[in-house]
Amino acid sequence: MATTAAPPAPTLLLACLLGGSAGWAMTAAGAAASTMAAAYGADLLWVGLLTAALAAPYAALQFPGGILVDRLGVRTAAAAGLSLVVAAHLLALLAPLPWLAVAARIASGTGFAVCFVSGAELARSSGRGSWGMGIFGGVALAASGAAVLVVPFAELVLDWRAPWVTTAAVTALALVLAARQPPDGARRATPTHGVHTAGSPPSTLLRDGELFRLAAVHAVTLGVGLVLSSWATTLLVDIWSFESTAAAVIGSGVLGLSVVSRPLGGHIAAMWPTHSRTICVLALIACSAATVALSRPTAPVVAVLAVVVLGLFSGLPFASVVGAAQARYPQRPAAAVGMMNTAAFGLVVTATPAMGWAADHGHASLTLVVVAMLWLVPLLVLPRGAQPRAVPPS
Incomplete structure (x- = not known):
């Protein structure tokens, strides 16, 4: 009997869980910053370093x-x-030991490294086009916002274990669905519309100036968010x-609203692909203005509106940027996305503890201006x- 291809909906669901589990883990510790710092006998800078770890x-x-x-x-x-x-998080639940927490976060970062690129590849092969890529990106990043909202409430029951337990639960769900995924050869292939690059080595990606341009937009819109x-x-x-x-509810919108903006950006990319550059410019300027608005306290409604702008505009370029990278390298789509993510999360590594230090030392407003x-x-x-433009094989 012939193998039946996995239907698009479960494939896209797994894509969202793969990206979402990593996204949840990225912000979970920061969402419980004060509780984590007290339980581990540390300060906010150390909690920032947990994110960096x-x-x-x-x-x-x-x-x-x-x-x-x-x-x-x-x-x-x-x-x-x-x-x-999952194994790293179960070990971290044993006791609030700083060295154990750092080790668990490092192990988790190693395990999650394949998750986002795997999810992007599943979204590409789901047959849903730019809209599917936008759904994947929106849910993946919205999970980070959901962690900002949920973890502070989970602390009421779980205390310092809240980031570990909630992340383990989301990741275990993704693992169950991944284990049920049919072999990759059985997935329905989506025709590519880029150039044929079979046989080109991975180093070709590292010499592609246009891919680095795409990575710059991706790094800021994902990393700064x-x-x-x-x-x-x-x-x-x-x-x-x-x-x-109230701060937790409002703050969750920075990433939570990406569940709307990234699919919307995917729809725009599908309908008007030649407008992607304009959308990038508009999104970057709007997010910059919103961040400035957050740097000085005025009327509370200003903070709410600034968060809404950040959530709605930062996700617009995602589908077109990721889709363009995949289309440039149809034989190495996961590697292309991985290269862009390296830039984005390299920014997270450096900026997250720096912002924690700024908050600890009364420089939060100035830091937001820099951001x-x-x-x-x-x-x-x-x-x-x-x-996508032609990429000659090396």
Whole structure:
């Protein structure tokens, strides 16, 4: 009997869980910053370093992780990575030991390194086009925002274990579905519309100037969004004097609204692909202005509107940028996305603890002004357009 291909809906669901589990883990520790710091006898800078401990291997291994996914397939690579994450989190629940927490985060970053690129590859092969890629990206990043909202409430029951338990639960769900995924050869292939690059080595990606232009937009729209979301609750309390519960609800919108903006960006990319450059410019300028608005307390409604702008605009470029990278390398799509993610999470590694230090030392407002300028950096190296250009084999 012939093997039946996996239907698109379950494939896209697994894609969202793969990206979402990593996204949840990225912001979970920061969402419980005060509780984690007290339980571990540390300060907010150390909590920021917990995020960096996950983000560093996650960033460094994205590109090799993408190569691994291209060679071994999604099911094998993702199941191995998710298993490592679940085991690390179960060990971290034993006791609030700083060295154990750091080790668990490093192991988790290693395991999660293949998850986002695996999810992007599943979204590409789901047959849903730019809209499917936008759904994947929106849910994946919204999970980071959901962690900012849910973890503070989970603390009421789980205390310092809240980030570990909630992340383990989301990851275990992804692992169960990944184990049920049919072999990669049985998935329905989606025709590619880029150039044929079979036989080109991975090093070709590292010499592609247009891919680096795409990576610059991806790094800022994804990386800065994650950094701001990690500290959104703390910043809204410290700068705006919001009550912590209200700050958690409002702050979750930085990433939570991406569940709307990324699919919307995918729809725009599908309908008007030649407008992707304009959308990037509009999104970057709007996010910069919103970050400036957050740097000084005024009327509370201003903070809410700024968060809404960040959530709605930061996700618009995602589908076109990721889709363009995959289309440039149809034989190495996971490696192409992995290279871009390395840039994005490299930014998370450096900026997250820096913002924690700034919050601890009364410089949060100034830091937000600096972050506002960072949003504008990709304007200097914008991608040439949405349509993939020919990449000659080396």
